[in-house]
Amino acid sequence: MLPLTLFHLFLGLSVSLLGAFASDHQEETVKGFFGRNGTSQSTHTNNWAVLVCTSRYWFNYRHMSNALSMYRTVKRLGIPDSNIILMLADDASCNARNKFPGSVYANPGRHLDLYGENVEVDYRGYEVTVENLIRVLTGRVEPSVPRSKRLLTDEHSNIFVYMAGHGGNEFLKFQDNEEISAFDIADAFEQMYQKKRYNEIFFMVDTCQANSLYSKLYSPNILATGSSQVGENSYSHSSDKDLGVAVIDAYTHYVLELMEGINKTSQSTMQDLFSSIDPNKINSHPGVRSDLFRRPLDKTLITDFFGGVSQIEVVDDEEGVEEEAGLVGGNGKDSVSSTAPAQASFAIPERRASHSKRHIEPVSNTSTTSEAKELWGWVGSSTRAWGAVALFGGLVGWVRMRS
Amino acid sequence: MSSSYSSPLLRLGVVLPALTVLKLSAHLAGVSDVLLHDHQLSSPLTSFSQLQEGLYLFRHGIDPYNGGTFRHSPLLLALFSSVLPSSKVFMATLLALCDAVAAWALVRTWRARQNVPSSARDGLVAAAYLLNPYNFLPSLALSTSPLESALLLLAVMFASQKKAAPSLLSLAFLSHLTPNAILFLPPLLLLLLTDPHSHLASPQKISFKRHKVLPLAVEFLLYVGVLTVASTLVAGNLNWVAQTWGTWYAFTLPDLTPNVGMWWYFFTEMFDHFRPFFLMVFSVHLLIYVAPLCIKFQHDPLYALFILTGILATFKAYPTLADMGLFLSMISIFPETFPYLRFPIVTSLLHLHSALLLPLFHHLWLTQGTGNANFYYASTLVFACSNGAAILDCLFAGLRIAVGKEVDGYEVVQE
Numbered sequence: 001m002l003p004l005t006l007f008h009l010f011l012g013l014s015v016s017l018l019g020a021f022a023s024d025h026q027e028e029t030v031k032g033f034f035g036r037n038g039t040s041q042s043t044h045t046n047n048w049a050v051l052v053c054t055s056r057y058w059f060n061y062r063h064m065s066n067a068l069s070m071y072r073t074v075k076r077l078g079i080p081d082s083n084i085i086l087m088l089a090d091d092a093s094c095n096a097r098n099k100f101p102g103s104v105y106a107n108p109g110r111h112l113d114l115y116g117e118n119v120e121v122d123y124r125g126y127e128v129t130v131e132n133l134i135r136v137l138t139g140r141v142e143p144s145v146p147r148s149k150r151l152l153t154d155e156h157s158n159i160f161v162y163m164a165g166h167g168g169n170e171f172l173k174f175q176d177n178e179e180i181s182a183f184d185i186a187d188a189f190e191q192m193y194q195k196k197r198y199n200e201i202f203f204m205v206d207t208c209q210a211n212s213l214y215s216k217l218y219s220p221n222i223l224a225t226g227s228s229q230v231g232e233n234s235y236s237h238s239s240d241k242d243l244g245v246a247v248i249d250a251y252t253h254y255v256l257e258l259m260e261g262i263n264k265t266s267q268s269t270m271q272d273l274f275s276s277i278d279p280n281k282i283n284s285h286p287g288v289r290s291d292l293f294r295r296p297l298d299k300t301l302i303t304d305f306f307g308g309v310s311q312i313e314v315v316d317d318e319e320g321v322e323e324e325a326g327l328v329g330g331n332g333k334d335s336v337s338s339t340a341p342a343q344a345s346f347a348i349p350e351r352r353a354s355h356s357k358r359h360i361e362p363v364s365n366t367s368t369t370s371e372a373k374e375l376w377g378w379v380g381s382s383t384r385a386w387g388a389v390a391l392f393g394g395l396v397g398w399v400r401m402r403s
Numbered sequence: 404m405s406s407s408y409s410s411p412l413l414r415l416g417v418v419l420p421a422l423t424v425l426k427l428s429a430h431l432a433g434v435s436d437v438l439l440h441d442h443q444l445s446s447p448l449t450s451f452s453q454l455q456e457g458l459y460l461f462r463h464g465i466d467p468y469n470g471g472t473f474r475h476s477p478l479l480l481a482l483f484s485s486v487l488p489s490s491k492v493f494m495a496t497l498l499a500l501c502d503a504v505a506a507w508a509l510v511r512t513w514r515a516r517q518n519v520p521s522s523a524r525d526g527l528v529a530a531a532y533l534l535n536p537y538n539f540l541p542s543l544a545l546s547t548s549p550l551e552s553a554l555l556l557l558a559v560m561f562a563s564q565k566k567a568a569p570s571l572l573s574l575a576f577l578s579h580l581t582p583n584a585i586l587f588l589p590p591l592l593l594l595l596l597t598d599p600h601s602h603l604a605s606p607q608k609i610s611f612k613r614h615k616v617l618p619l620a621v622e623f624l625l626y627v628g629v630l631t632v633a634s635t636l637v638a639g640n641l642n643w644v645a646q647t648w649g650t651w652y653a654f655t656l657p658d659l660t661p662n663v664g665m666w667w668y669f670f671t672e673m674f675d676h677f678r679p680f681f682l683m684v685f686s687v688h689l690l691i692y693v694a695p696l697c698i699k700f701q702h703d704p705l706y707a708l709f710i711l712t713g714i715l716a717t718f719k720a721y722p723t724l725a726d727m728g729l730f731l732s733m734i735s736i737f738p739e740t741f742p743y744l745r746f747p748i749v750t751s752l753l754h755l756h757s758a759l760l761l762p763l764f765h766h767l768w769l770t771q772g773t774g775n776a777n778f779y780y781a782s783t784l785v786f787a788c789s790n791g792a793a794i795l796d797c798l799f800a801g802l803r804i805a806v807g808k809e810v811d812g813y814e815v816v817q818e
Contacts, residue, residue: 381461381484381639388481388633395629399568 033313042300044158044199047308048083048151049074052133054165054174056090056125061104061245062236064092066164066206066252068114069106073259074160075118078308085136085151087123089165089175098243105247106256108240122149130180137161138191155196160204160305164252167207169230170215182216193219200293202270202305206251208233211287223293223300225274227251228284235283250282262302264309271298413526415510422533423503429543430495438544442769443761445546446721447658448474448581448650451494454547458489468642471657474650476579477634477643479547491545498542498549505553506532508560513736515563516599516705524738531735536758537728548725551580555587555729559708562591563599567619570595575626579634582648583719586689589697590711592619593704601739602702603804609701656682656720661769661779663761664722665787668780689718699802706801709733710794717790727790734793740800750796753789760785 030043051074053067071086093104093115106112123132135141136151153159166173170182185203192198203224205213210226217224227234227249236246237253248256258276262268274297279285290297303309412418438444439451447453457473460466461484467473483489487497506529513528514521532538542549554577561570574591577584596611596619634643650657656678659667666685673681692714700707712733716726731754734740741747760782767774806815 381464381637384637384639385461385481385485388478388637389485391629391633391636392478392481395572395626395633399572399626402568403566 042158042200042295042304043156044304045156045310046083046154047074047079047158047160047305048085048153049079049160050085050087050133050136050151050162052087052128052161052163052165054087054089054128054163054172056175058090058092058095058097059245060090060165061092061243062248063164063166064088064090065104065106065114065248067162068104068119069248069252069256070160070162070204071119072114072116073256074306074308077259077262077303077306078264079306080308081120082148083308084120085122085149086120087128087133087136088121088125089128090125100243105240105243107253108238108247110240110242120148126175128175130174130178130184133174133180134184134188137188139195139197151197153192153197156199157197158305159198159201161201162204162206163213164206164249167205167209167213169209170212172205172207172213182213185213186216186218189217189222190219193221200295200304204255206234206249210234211289214289217289217292220292221294222289223270223297223305224289225286227282227286229287232284251277251284251286254278254282259302259306262306264303264307266301266303268302269298270300270302270305273302413523413530415507415521415525415529418526418529418533419503419506422506422530422539423499426499426502426533426539426542427496429539430492430499434543435491435495435545438540441540441544441762442661442765443663443724444541444544445548446662446664446723447472447660448647448721449541449546449548449551449723451491451545451547454479454483455489458484466639466642468638468640468646471646474647474658475547476647477637478576478579478630481633481637494545495543498545501549501553502533502538502542505549505556508553508556509732509736511560512556512563512599512705515560516601516736518600524735528735532732535728535732537724538732541723541725541728546723546725547580548723551577551584552725552729554580555584555712558587558591559594559705562594563705565595565598567595568622571619571623572626575623575630578627579630581719583689583715586693586715587708587711588620588623589693590700590704590708592616593697593701594708595619597704599705601737603706603737603739603801604807606702606805609704650720658721661765661776662721663724663727663783663786664720665718665783666720668776668783671776685718685720689715703801706737709737710798710801713790713794713797717787717794727786730790731793734797737797737801739804740797743800743803744796745799746792746796750789750792753785753792757782757786757789 049070051067051070053063055063067086067088071084074084075081092098093102095101100110102115103110103113104115106114123136136149139151139153141150151159163172171179172181173179189201189203192201198221200221200223203214203217203222205211205224205226207213207226208228209230209232210228212226212230214222214224214226228251235250237248237250239246254277255273258268258273274286274288277286288297293300445451453473454475457467457475457480460470460473461480467480468477487493509532510525510528513525538549538552554573558570558573558577561567561573570591574584574587577587593609593611596615597609635641656666656670659671661667669681669685670678692711696707696711696714697704700710709730713727713730716722716730719726744750761779764774764778764782768776768779
C-alpha cells in the first residue's frame with residue numbers, strides 16, 4: 001500500500017516537474033526570441049492605441065489637439081488606423097470658428113498641422129461617452145458595432161491609453177454632462193486583465209489633477225503617468241494669435257516635442273520620456289505609477305507602447321531546410337538537395353553571397369514545372385476537344401450515310 | 404403567289420451572296436465592336452466574350468465550368484478550340500455563313516411547302532430572313548443565337564424533305580445548345596411523318612403511322628446521348644450539365660443579366676423561398692403549349708412548329724432578339740395567311756415601338772443612370788406584348804383560313 005502511494009507520488013511529482021521544466025524551456029525559447037533584438041524584454045506582438053478627447057466646444061481646441069498629436073505620433077511610429085481608436089468629442093478642424101478650416105495645429109506658429117489628409121476618427125461628437133469608452137475597453141460592444149470601433153486586442157497586445165480633457169480629483173469630465181471616475185477606469189482595466197485583453201497598458205492622462213486618475217488602478221502590467229498632482233492644474237502651453245485659442249497643453253506639448261525626435265528604430269526608454277518633462281516649464285508636477293509594471297522603466301522602450309514595431313528574426317538556411325523539406329510535399333526524402341535550393345530562394349538575398357548562384361536555379365525549376373504542367377493540361381484538353389469533334393463528325397457522317 | 408416579283412435583284416442567287424457580303428462588310432467596318440456587349444442581342448448563354456473566356460480557360464487547362472460564368476455548350480468549346488479559330492473576324496464570317504445557310508434552309512422549306520423546285524418568291528423569303536434587323540444585328544454582335552436559329556431552320560428543312568436522320572441530328576445539336584429545343588420534337592416528328600404542304604385551308608384529322616414515332620424518338624435520344632458523351636469528353640467531367648442545361652431548368656436561373664425576356668426582372672425581386680416555385684411555374688409554362696398546338700394544327704405541323712417558335716421566343720429564359728427574328732422571318736413562308744391577319748400594322752408598329760424603346764431604356768438605366776430597371780422592364784413588356792400580338796394574329800389567321808370567305812346566312816361551327 002505504502003510503496004504504491006509513494007510510487008504514485010513520485011510519478012506525479014516527476015511529471016509535473018518535467019512539465020514545468022518543459023514549459024520553462026519553451027518560455028526560455030520564446031523570451032530568447034523576444035530578447036534577441038534590442039534590449040527590450042517586452043513580450044507583446046501587436047500594438048493598439050485608445051486616444052480620447054473628452055471636451056467639446058471651440059475653446060477646448062487644445063484637448064482635441066492633444067489627442068490628435070498622440071494620434072499623429074503613434075501613427076508615425078507604425079500603429080495602423082485599424083489598431084487605433086480615436087475618440088474626439090468635437091470637430092475642431094471643421095468648426096465654424098476655425099479660421100483655418102480642415103486643420104488642427106499643434107503649436108502657436110501653426111507649423112505642424114495635426115489633421116492632414118489621413119485622419120480616421122472612430123468615435124466622434126456625441127459618441128464619445130463614458131459608456132462607449134468602457135465598452136470599447138472591455139470589449140462588451142453591441143453586435144452592430146463595426147470593426148473599426150472595436151478594440152480587438154489579445155493577451156499579447158500593448159495598449160496605449162491617452163485621455164485629455166477637464167478633470168479633477170479622481171474624475172474626468174465627458175462632454176460637460178457626465179464624468180468617469182478613477183474607480184471606473186480601474187475596474188475597466190481589471191476586466192481587461194481578466195479577459196486577457198492586454199499584455200501591458202500605458203495609461204497617460206493630461207488633465208487637471210491627472211495623477212489622481214490612475215491612483216485606483218489595481219491590475220498588473222500597467223504603467224501610468226499623469227500631468228499634474230492632486231490639487232494642481234495642468235496648464236495650456238500657449239495660444240495662437242490668429243486662432244484665438246490655446247492650441248495645445250503644456251504637458252502634451254513637451255511629450256510631442258520629444259516624440260518628434262523619435263523614429264521606429266529608436267531605443268529611447270520610458271525613463272527618458274518621464275525625465276524629459278520639466279515641471280518648471282509645465283507649471284505642474286507630472287507623476288508616474290510603476291508599481292504595477294513589472295519591467296524596469298529604463299529597459300522599456302518608448303516604441304513598445306507608441307509604435308508598432310515588429311520583431312523579425314531571419315532564420316539561417318541550414319536550420320530551416322530539414323523541416324521545410326517535408327512541407328514541399330510530394331518530393332519526399334529523395335530530393336532534399338533539390339528542395340534546399342528551393343527554400344534558399346526565400347532567404348534574404350543580401351545575407352550570403354555564396355548562395356546567390358543557388359538562387360537562379362530554383363526559379364527556373366519551378367517555372368518549367370508549372371509551364372510543363374500547363375502545356376500538358378493544354379495538350380490534354382486539346383486532345384479531348386479533337387476527340388469530341390471526331391465523335392461529332394462521325395455522327396454527322398453516319399447520318400449522311402443513312403439518308 | 405403571283406410572280407410579280409420578277410426583278411432580277413430578288414433572285415436567290417443574288418440576294419444570298421449580296422446580303423452576306425453586306426453583313427461581312429458591316430462587321431469589318433467595326434459595327435461588331437459597338438454591338439458586342441449589347442444585352443438585347445446576346446444573353447449570358449450566347450455572348451461571344453463569354454465564349455472567348457471559356458476558350459481561354461480551356462486552352463490553359465482550367466475547367467471552364469468550374470466558375471459559373473461560362474454557359475456555352477461543351478460542343479461549342481470543342482469546335483472552337485480545335486477545328487474552328489475563335490477570332491472575331493472568323494466568328495463574324497461563320498455567323499454570316501450561318502445566316503446564309505439559315506436563309507437557304509428557309510427557302511428550301513418554302514419550296515418544299517409549295518412543292519416546287521423553285522419559285523419567284525425565293526429571294527424575297529431569303530431577304531425576309533437576312534434583312535430582318537432582329538436577325539442580322541445579333542449576328543453582327545457575334546452572339547451564338549443565329550447559330551441556334553440556323554440549326555432549327557435546318558432541322559425544319561430536312562424534315563420538310565423527309566430526311567429524318569439529319570433533321571433529328573440538327574435538333575439534337577440544337578438541344579445541346581438550348582434545351583428548350585426539345586419542345587420542338589413533337590411537331591417535328593409530326594412533320595416528318597406527314598408532309599410540309601399547306602393544309603391550313605382544309606383541316607383534317609391527322610393520319611400518320613404511329614409505330615414510326617417511337618423509333619424516331621429513340622433515334623433523337625440516341626443522337627442526344629452521343630452528343631452528351633462528346634460533351635462530357637470535352638469537359639472532362641459532368642460539371643457542364645449544371646452550368647449549361649442547369650441554368651435553364653435546375654431551378655436555379657443563376658444569371659440575372661437583363662435581356663429582352665420576361666424572367667430576369669421577376670427573379671431579381673423575388674424572395675428566396677419563392678424561387679423554386681416560380682422557377683417551376685415558369686418552366687412548366689413552356690410545356691403547356693406543345694400539346695395543344697400539335698393537336699389544333701395537326702393538319703399542318705409546320706405551322707404548329709412556327710407558332711411554337713414564337714411562343715418559345717417570348718417566354719424562354721434567356722432570349723435574344725434573334726429568337727423573335729426567327730419567328731418573324733418564318734411568317735414569309737406562310738403567305739396564305741396574310742389576307743387573314745387582323746392587325747398586321749398594329750403588330751409592326753408595336754414591334755417598331757419596342758425596338759426603339761429597348762435600347763433607349765437600356766441606355767437610360769445602365770449607361771446614363773437616370774432611369775431604373777423598371778424602365779427597361781417596361782420596354783421588355785412592350786416587346787412581349789408585340790410578340791404576343793404577332794403570335795395571336797398568326798394563330799388566328801392560320802385557323803381562319805379554314806373557315807374561308809364569309810357567306811351570308813351560314814354559320815361556322817367547330818366540330
